[in-house]
Amino acid sequence: MSRFTRTFQLLTVMALWSATAACVADDDAKPAAPQGQMETASEAIKAGETVTVDVDPKLAAVQKKVSDLFEAIEPKNVSTSPVDGWYTVQKGSIVAYISEDGRYLLQGDMIDLDLNVNLSELSRNDSRRELVGALQDEQAIMFSPSEVKHSVTVFTDIDCGYCRKLHAEIDGYLERGIEVRYVLYPRNGPASRAWNTSEDVWCSRDRGKALTAAKLDREFQTSKCDSSMISTHYMLGQDIGLSGTPAIVFEDGTLVGGYLPPAALAMRLEGASPH
Numbered sequence: 001m002s003r004f005t006r007t008f009q010l011l012t013v014m015a016l017w018s019a020t021a022a023c024v025a026d027d028d029a030k031p032a033a034p035q036g037q038m039e040t041a042s043e044a045i046k047a048g049e050t051v052t053v054d055v056d057p058k059l060a061a062v063q064k065k066v067s068d069l070f071e072a073i074e075p076k077n078v079s080t081s082p083v084d085g086w087y088t089v090q091k092g093s094i095v096a097y098i099s100e101d102g103r104y105l106l107q108g109d110m111i112d113l114d115l116n117v118n119l120s121e122l123s124r125n126d127s128r129r130e131l132v133g134a135l136q137d138e139q140a141i142m143f144s145p146s147e148v149k150h151s152v153t154v155f156t157d158i159d160c161g162y163c164r165k166l167h168a169e170i171d172g173y174l175e176r177g178i179e180v181r182y183v184l185y186p187r188n189g190p191a192s193r194a195w196n197t198s199e200d201v202w203c204s205r206d207r208g209k210a211l212t213a214a215k216l217d218r219e220f221q222t223s224k225c226d227s228s229m230i231s232t233h234y235m236l237g238q239d240i241g242l243s244g245t246p247a248i249v250f251e252d253g254t255l256v257g258g259y260l261p262p263a264a265l266a267m268r269l270e271g272a273s274p275h
Contacts, residue, residue: 056080058100062087065102082110082119092131093124093241093255128240129253135236139229141182141207143170149177150269155185155237155247158194158201162259163246164215172262178269182211184230185237185245199227 063075066089073091081088081097089096089105097106109120132153140153156163173180184202186194197214203225204210213220240249248256250269260268 059087062098062100062102066098082112088123090123090127092239093127095120095123124241124255125253127253128249128255129251131236131239132249132253133251135181135183137181139232141184141201141211143174143180143182143208145174145177145179147177148179150266151179151181151251152265152269153181153183153249155183155233155240155242155245155249157185157187157245158197158211158214160187160245166246166259167212167215169262173265176262176266178262178265183233183236185233185242185247186230187245189234190231195230198230198233202227202229 059078059080060075063078066073066078067075073089077089077091078098079088079090083097085100086097086106087100089098097110098104109118111117112119135153154166156167170180184198186192186198188194200220200222201207201210201214204220204222210220210222237247240247240255243257246259248260248265250256256265256268
């Protein structure tokens with residue numbers, strides 16, 4: 001294993017477990033292609049015509065070099081960056097930058113000082129939004145108010161003290177119209193006590209009541225079932241780059257690491273909502 005490979009793996013581990021500061025900023029995403037252009041391309045594909053897409057040869061060369069060096073990185077994970085001469089390498093919430101000659105790799109946040117925007121965090125938000133958005137409600141443990149104003153995905157560990165504090169105030173979140181989608185994330189990994197309890201919760205007929213009982217160290221009814229969803233939850237947390245629990249992900253991908261009381265969370269969500 002080369003020193004370069006070891007360096008990237010070290011940077012990856014650091015990125016996965018470092019605390020991520022949530023940054024709320026205006027979305028400067030590029031406008032979507034005009035509807036007419038989209039329909040033209042779609043019609044051409046349906047008709048069997050060849051659609052030519054210009055490819056940056058320097059980007060293609062870097063994509064090949066990086067994907068050849070690192071098994072986990074695919075060519076699609078390397079794209080243009082806001083800075084000329086550099087490309088973005090992104091896998092899930094891990095963001096790095098590589099020079100156009102493929103020689104230099106940088107790990108860290110890119111800040112637009114004129115706009116006072118953390119561009120790297122915006123990239124992470126986009127990734128987290130897609131990752132969490134792909135999780136269906138039936139794949140989570142849902143606590144929903146009668147009228148949903150906001151929805152958050154909360155990664156929780158059965159034994160985590162602040163996770164228990166958050167859940168003890170679940171009624172306060174619901175009263176403020178905040179829907180909580182729980183994802184079970186046993187921090188100590190497979191074969192831990194929390195992992196086994198999480199499987200029992202998932203296999204319970206009433207997962208919400210079972211989760212509440214588990215957080216109170218009370219017994220609950222369970223049965224045998226396909227509990228592979230716990231592995232799915234755990235891998236999702238890894239892809240998002242969690243550093244601990246509880247971890248709250250907003251619908252726009254913003255990550256809040258730690259506990260927030262109902263009133264504070266409602267204020268944060270109102271601030272993150274488009275007006």
